[in-house]
Amino acid sequence: xxxxxxxxxxxxxxxxxxxxxxxxxxxxxxxxxxxxxxxxxxxxxxxxxxxxxxxxxxxxxxxxxxxxxxxxxxxxxxxxxxxxxxxxxxxxxxxxxxxxxxxxxxxxxxxxxxxxxxxxxxxxxxxxxxxxxxxxxxxxxxxxxxxxxxxxxxxxxxxxxxxxxxxxxxxxxxxxxxxxxxxxxxxxxxxxxxxxxxxxxxxxxxxxxxxxxxxxxxxxxxxxxxxxxxxxxxxxxxxxxxxxxxxxxxxxxxxxxxxxxxxxxxxxxxxxxxxxxxxxxxxxxxxxxxxxxxxxxxxx
Amino acid sequence: xxxxxxxxxxxxxxxxxxxxxxxxxxxxxxxxxxxxxxxxxxxxxxxxxxxxxxxxxxxxxxxxxxxxxxxxxxxxxxxxxxxxxxxxxxxxxxxxxxxxxxxxxxxxxxxxxxxxxxxxxxxxxxxxxxxxxxxxxxxxxxxxxxxxxxxxxxxxxxxxxxxxxxxxxxxxxxxxxxxxxxxxxxxxxxxxxxxxxxxxxxxxxxxxxxxxxxxxxxxxxxxxxxxxxxxxxxxxxxxxxxxxxxxxxxxxxxxxxxxxxxxxxxxxxxxxxxxxxxxxxxxxxxxxxxxxxxxxxxxxxxxxxxxxxxxxxxxxxxxxxxxxxxxxxxxxxxxxxxxxxxxxxxxxxxxxxx
Numbered sequence: 011x012x013x014x015x016x017x018x019x020x021x022x023x024x025x026x027x028x029x030x031x032x033x034x035x036x037x038x039x040x041x042x043x044x045x046x047x048x049x050x051x052x053x054x055x056x057x058x059x060x061x062x063x064x065x066x067x068x069x070x071x072x073x074x075x076x077x078x079x080x081x082x083x084x085x086x087x088x089x090x091x092x093x094x095x096x097x098x099x100x101x102x103x104x105x106x107x108x109x110x111x112x113x114x115x116x117x118x119x120x121x122x123x124x125x126x127x128x129x130x131x132x133x134x135x136x137x138x139x140x141x142x143x144x145x146x147x148x149x150x151x152x153x154x155x156x157x158x159x160x161x162x163x164x165x166x167x168x169x170x171x172x173x174x175x176x177x178x179x180x181x182x183x184x185x186x187x188x189x190x191x192x193x194x195x196x197x198x199x200x201x202x203x204x205x206x207x208x209x210x211x212x213x214x215x216x217x218x219x220x221x222x223x224x225x226x227x228x229x230x231x232x233x234x235x236x237x238x239x240x241x242x243x244x245x246x247x248x249x250x251x252x253x254x255x256x257x258x259x260x261x262x263x264x265x266x267x268x269x270x271x272x273x274x275x276x277x278x279x280x281x282x283x284x285x286x287x288x289x290x291x292x293x294x295x296x297x298x299x300x301x302x303x304x305x306x307x308x309x310x
Numbered sequence: 311x312x313x314x315x316x317x318x319x320x321x322x323x324x325x326x327x328x329x330x331x332x333x334x335x336x337x338x339x340x341x342x343x344x345x346x347x348x349x350x351x352x353x354x355x356x357x358x359x360x361x362x363x364x365x366x367x368x369x370x371x372x373x374x375x376x377x378x379x380x381x382x383x384x385x386x387x388x389x390x391x392x393x394x395x396x397x398x399x400x401x402x403x404x405x406x407x408x409x410x411x412x413x414x415x416x417x418x419x420x421x422x423x424x425x426x427x428x429x430x431x432x433x434x435x436x437x438x439x440x441x442x443x444x445x446x447x448x449x450x451x452x453x454x455x456x457x458x459x460x461x462x463x464x465x466x467x468x469x470x471x472x473x474x475x476x477x478x479x480x481x482x483x484x485x486x487x488x489x490x491x492x493x494x495x496x497x498x499x500x501x502x503x504x505x506x507x508x509x510x511x512x513x514x515x516x517x518x519x520x521x522x523x524x525x526x527x528x529x530x531x532x533x534x535x536x537x538x539x540x541x542x543x544x545x546x547x548x549x550x551x552x553x554x555x556x557x558x559x560x561x562x563x564x565x566x567x568x569x570x571x572x573x574x575x576x577x578x579x580x581x582x583x584x585x586x587x588x589x590x591x592x593x594x595x596x597x598x599x600x601x602x603x604x605x606x607x608x609x610x611x612x613x614x615x616x617x618x619x620x621x622x623x624x625x626x627x628x629x630x631x632x633x634x635x636x637x638x639x640x641x642x643x644x645x646x647x648x649x650x651x652x653x654x655x656x657x658x659x660x661x662x663x664x
Contacts, residue, residue, distance in 0.1 A: 044436060092635055097641035102375065103642040108597045109588055112637060113631035121624055127471045242443070242584065258655045280493075284451045287444035294437055295429050 011091020011152050016275045017268060023228065025166035029221040030244035030249070031259035033214035034172060039190045039254035043101060046108040048114035051215050055081045055222030056232050058120060060128055070223075077087065077219040078304045085215025086208050094204065112238075119234040124253035134158045141196045150301020162224050167219065170260045175257065182209055190254065241287070242304075243270075250290055259283015261301060266290075273280035318568060321520050322591065324603050325513065332473050332509045339505075347617075348627045350656020354507025355613050357383075357570040360432030362593040362609040363602055364562035367519055369591070370600035371528065372555040373535030375439040377587050378446025382560040383567035384582030385422050388453055390568025391496045391509050391577070395489045396460040404502050411502075411572060423557040428445075431552045446587055453579035461486025469593070486606050495578030497573065504574035511569060515562050522558065596637060 030052060037045045055077040062073030092111050096104050127261025134144055134157045145154040177183035183204045188196040193203050225240055226232050243266055266286055273285035300303040314322075335352065338344050361383060368376045393414035394407055401407040419454050423526070433441055457468040457475065461483040468475055470492055477488045490496050522528045530551045533541040542548055571577050593612055597604030619626035640646040 038436075044439075069405070091653055092639070093638055095645060098644055099642035102369070102595050103638055105375075106592055107635055109592065109639040110631050110634035111375040114635065115629060117628040117631055190655075198540060245446070249437060253436065270567065280455055281451055281471055287448050290444055291429060291441055294433060298433055298437060300437075 011149065013032045014153055014274075016271050018153075018155055018159060020265060020284050021155070022162045022267070022272030023271060024247075024264040025162045025238065026221055026224045026228070026263075027244050027247045028166050028263025029169055029217055029224070030167060030240060030261045031247040031263045032256060033217040033221070034244055035215045035248040035251075035253055035256065036173070036186075036210050036260040038188055041093065041207055042190075043079040043093065043108065044245070045214075046105065047111040047115060047239070048214065048218055049121075049237035049239075049244070050112050051081055051084060051218040052222040052225060053119060053232075053234060053237030054084060054115060054235060056130065057123055057128075058219070058262035060130055060226070060232055065147065069292055070131070074133065074223045077223060078216045081215040081219035081222075082212045084220075086212040089208055089211040094207075105221070116234045116238075123234070125234065127231040127233045128225040130232050132158060132230060132249065133223060134161060151255070158227055162228075163221065165217030165224065166260070166263075167221070171257065173213075173256050180271055182206065189257040189305045204270060246286065246290055249300055250293060252300030255302045257305075258300055258302035317524065320603075324516070324606075325477060328509070328513060328516070328605075328606075335505070338510045346347075347368065350619060351560070351614070352505040353503045353508050353573040354546045354570065355610055356481075357566045357573075357577055358504065358590065358593065358613050359606050360508075360566035360569075361563055361590045363512070363515050363519055364559045364566065365590050366594045366597070366600065366602060367522070367555055367559040367562075370598075371519075371523060371554060372559075374434075374487045375436070375591075376442040376450075376480050376559075377439050377584065378442035378444070378587035379559075380582040380584070381446035381449035381592055382423060382563035383455055383570065383578055383586070384417040384449055386419045386564025386567025387411075387571030387577060388496065388567075389418040389564070389583065390415035390458070390489060391499050392458055392460075392465070392489055393568075394502065394572055395487065395499060396465055398500065404506070408502050408504070408507050408569075408572065410566045412507075413495050414569075416561040416565040419567065420557050420561035423560025424553065425554050425566075426560075427556040431549060432557060435448055442503070443584060443587070443662025449555070450579050453582075455572055456490050457488075457492050458490040458523075459486055459488040464616070469529055493578070495576065497576050499575050499577065501570065501573055501575050502560065503569050508569060511565060512606070513563070516606075518558070519602060522555075527551060527554060527583040592634065593626075596634075 014056065020085065030048065034045065034048055037043065037048070057079040058080045059070075059073040062068040062076045063070060066073075066076075068076065088111055092107050093104060096107060115278045143154060143156065144158070146157040146160060147154050177186055184210070185196065188201055189206045191202055194210050196206075199201050221244075222237070222238075226236070230235075244263065247262035247266040248259045249262070250260025250266060251260070253259075268288050269289055273282040277285055295302070297305075327660045335344075339349060358371055361379065365376065365379045368374060368379070383480050394411040397407055397410060401410060424441075430438055430441050430445070430469055443508060450587050450658040452469075456470045457470050457477060457480055459477065459482045460481040463483065466480045466482060468479055468484075477491055480486075480488065482488070487498070489499075523532070530541065530546045531554070533544075533546060534548055534551055536549065567582070590609075593609040594605055596612065597608030598607070622629065640650070
């Protein structure tokens with residue numbers, strides 16, 4: 011029973027990582043860049059929904075929509091101003107610019123919201139009015155799963171299925187896949203590459219906002235650096251599953267979450283990160299392109 | 311002078327510039343022109359210059375992105391501190407002890423570089439980058455779990471991975487001294503680092519790297535970077551050459567780490583995290599990949615910039631971020647480049663016509 015509850019907390023944490031990793035992997039797949047600012051978009055999403063609830067008096071769901079809208083716009087602006095001029099530049103130049111954007115977002119948040127952590131109101135309160143935990147009870151109350159965890163898992167699955175259908179069926183999704191395969195050929199076929207990349211960033215940032223709200227609902231302290239570590243974990247998750255692959259990011263996120271929860275429970279809290287990273291290294295040695303990534307041999 | 315090769319001339323100029331800076335800074339310190347805070351920056355700047363040079367060997371010359379370079383710095387720092395503190399009575403001479411500590415730091419970082427290099431160098435591109443990031447974080451956490459002390463019986467070490475033990479479990483004799491206290495890091499270190507040692511370390515590092523670049527091995531490494539398959543087909547051993555570059559880079563980062571660690575009486579392992587790796591990577595990329603002189607200049611300028619902006623309080627990191635983005639955009643975007651070349655054409659008309 012103990013094992014099951016660790017497993018469930020791992021899966022719900024992993025679902026949040028998976029949502030972030032989905033954004034990461036979509037942007038990587040199409041723009042071939044490691045967007046280190048992605049983690050900070052999560053943080054912005056958290057703050058915007060926090061402000062929506064605190065200052066505008068919105069309920070949690072409306073605040074979530076507001077955060078998604080703001081982050082979408084933010085994603086498009088950042089892409090247009092900082093990344094679009096560097097389309098022909100080396101990947102390292104883009105990487106450093108992304109790091110610059112990450113610093114910029116963190117420090118703007120520091121100026122606007124201050125360094126003191128904000129206490130975040132979870133999307134579904136952890137306890138109801140009677141003081142009972144808001145949770146689903148199984149096996150005669152031995153195992154309780156909070157509704158927040160259930161919501162997170164459901165959100166993750168819906169987003170994964172939605173994105174898979176979007177990229178395989180819709181016109182824009184097909185354009186994205188075409189761009190990720192060969193930008194020049196896509197341009198010759200009449201696809202507007204810049205618009206497609208903008209839309210990808212918009213979707214990725216909206217997902218980051220969702221992840222921000224969910225993350226802060228689990229871990230209710232909100233600081234300007236809240237997004238960095240989940241950002242790195244999600245990046246790990248995306249690589250774990252095979253970067254650029256949507257089911258891979260989903261699988262990678264879940265696995266990273268479960269491994270982290272198990273490592274914390276059974277090995278050592280201090281070394282939880284190390285265990286996650288060690289598993290990643292072993293997986294990459296056996297499968298150099300990640301779990302579901304395609305290994306493309308070089309042709310001469 | 312005329313018979314020298316162009317790159318030899320270039321290198322002589324670099325070394326002369328370094329020596330000049332060394333003399334000027336020493337004179338300014340002697341005259342008391344530099345304030346306390348500026349003097350305190352000298353050793354860290356030297357360390358970061360060496361870090362940038364060594365990372366440039368991996369990223370610029372070998373052509374692989376490493377996001378865990380601070381991990382090697384951490385290994386160097388803590389092994390250097392352990393060496394220095396445990397040799398406190400055996401080697402009383404400070405310069406000698408500092409050199410020993412830096413050598414120990416370099417050797418340990420080099421050994422770890424070799425061990426990490428075995429799996430890392432099998433991968434490529436972004437996968438290699440994420441694995442170096444992973445190793446950097448693992449090293450940081452492992453150091454956080456270390457408890458180390460020394461007494462007349464030698465070194466005592468505990469790997470405290472469950473967080474249940476404390477310094478009393480080390481079993482030190484009453485005269486013993488605790489060197490590393492787990493998450494609190496190294497405390498009570500005797501700070502023996504000096505600016506002279508820093509400048510010497512920069513020069514030695516630069517000398518080693520430049521000699522490597524223009525040697526047969528260095529050319530092979532760069533050939534692998536430019537075209538791996540072509541290099542392999544002319545008989546270059548890919549793994550061996552990449553390993554040479556990676557281990558050397560790690561060892562030099564270790565020496566820099568030892569110097570850095572011995573500059574402070576307290577040091578925590580959390581200092582050597584992902585952000586420090588990124589900081590050094592920014593120096594390397596802004597200075598120019600493969601350009602050692604550029605790395606030195608970028609490291610100095612970018613390390614001093616946030617300190618110089620200290621008067622602006624909360625805005626300093628914001629300004630740093632904006633400077634970073636603007637510099638990257640202006641040096642890499644084709645639009646901005648055209649604009650620049652148009653502006654500079656007025657000044658350099660004669661050259662363009664010729």
